[in-house]
Amino acid sequence: GAGVSQSPSNKVTEKGKDVELRCDPISGHTALYWYRQRLGQGLEFLIYFQGNSAPDKSGLPSDRFSAERTGESVSTLTIQRTQQEDSAVYLCASSANRGREQYFGPGTRLTVT
Amino acid sequence: AQSVTQLGSHVSVSEGALVLLRCNYSSSVPPYLFWYVQYPNQGLQLLLKYTSAATLVKGINGFEAEFKKSETSFHLTKPSAHMSDAAEYFCAVSDDSWGKLQFGAGTQVVVTP
Numbered sequence: 001g002a003g004v005s006q007s008p009s010n011k012v013t014e015k016g017k018d019v020e021l022r023c024d025p026i027s028g029h030t031a032l033y034w035y036r037q038r039l040g041q042g043l044e045f046l047i048y049f050q051g052n053s054a055p056d057k058s059g060l061p062s063d064r065f066s067a068e069r070t071g072e073s074v075s076t077l078t079i080q081r082t083q084q085e086d087s088a089v090y091l092c093a094s095s096a097n098r099g100r101e102q103y104f105g106p107g108t109r110l111t112v113t
Numbered sequence: 114a115q116s117v118t119q120l121g122s123h124v125s126v127s128e129g130a131l132v133l134l135r136c137n138y139s140s141s142v143p144p145y146l147f148w149y150v151q152y153p154n155q156g157l158q159l160l161l162k163y164t165s166a167a168t169l170v171k172g173i174n175g176f177e178a179e180f181k182k183s184e185t186s187f188h189l190t191k192p193s194a195h196m197s198d199a200a201e202y203f204c205a206v207s208d209d210s211w212g213k214l215q216f217g218a219g220t221q222v223v224v225t226p
Contacts, residue, residue: 004156033213043157043203043216056211091156095212101147102214104156 002026004105006092012111013082021077021108025094032075033095033102034059034067038088046090049075082112115140115208119217127225132176132191134220136204139185144208146187148178151201151219160202163187174198199224 005024013019025032034046045059049069060066064082069075079086089109093102120135138144146163161172168180174197178189187204201221205214 031212035214035216042218043205043214045213045215048211048213050211056213059213093157097212100212101159101162102212103159104149106156 004092004094004103006090006105006108008108009106010109010111012113015084015112016081018078018080019082019110021079021090021110023075023077023092023094023105025073025075025092026103028072029094029096029103030072031095031097031100031102032069033093034075034077035091035093036088037091037107043091046077079110082110084112086110087112115144115206115215117204117206117215117217119202119204119220121220122218123221123223125223125225126194128196129193132189132194132198132222134189134202134204134222136178136187136189136217137185138187138204138206140206140208142208144206145212146178146180147205147207147214148172148176148187148189149203149205149216150174151203153200157203160189194222194224196224196226198222 007022032049035043037043048056052069064080067077089107091107093104095102118137148160149157161170163180171177204217
């Protein structure tokens with residue numbers, strides 16, 4: 001069956017521009033998570049959705065980062081006024097329910113020049 | 114609060130030799146524990162998970178891990194390494210109600226002929 005998909009796979013943007021990253025979770029998965037993987041570092045949790053509400057936004061690094069989710073479907077992570085330190089691979093994962101195993105998408109590699 | 118420590122950022126093993134990747138965690142409640150593998154330019158794939166049903170957990174590709182509460186460890190092993198096991202391996206813990214994962218820094222495995 002279809003797994004988690006993310007688009008674009010690669011994004012190069014200039015410093016100061018806004019970017020939108022998209023995640024399509026596995027159909028029926030109510031929980032959705034965003035993580036960030038910076039070069040040479042582990043994965044950092046960004047935000048968690050249960051349905052279309054976000055009870056845990058504790059990992060968002062600044063108010064330039066925001067995310068939304070439509071129902072139990074697509075999620076968009078938006079980064080405003082991008083900075084070079086935002087360069088990373090952004091990974092999305094979905095789960096049938098919180099606490100269950102998470103299935104990851106291939107990620108979006110963001111490069112801010 | 115939860116945290117994960119993976120000992121050794123790089124491990125080199127000979128083909129056919131034992132693979133041992135170490136993971137220690139801290140958690141204030143009984144955790145869920147996971148091992149994920151990441152092949153180059155791909156997302157994370159679940160290898161195995163511990164959810165308190167059994168302390169010895171078998172996963173895909175011949176990997177297994179043992180949960181030792183007294184040692185707060187969840188080390189990953191494979192009796193005989195294959196060239197295809199070359200990848201980065203991440204240990205992760207989840208102990209909060211939202212299911213978010215706290216990852217270790219990762220261990221890069223190199224398999225030599």
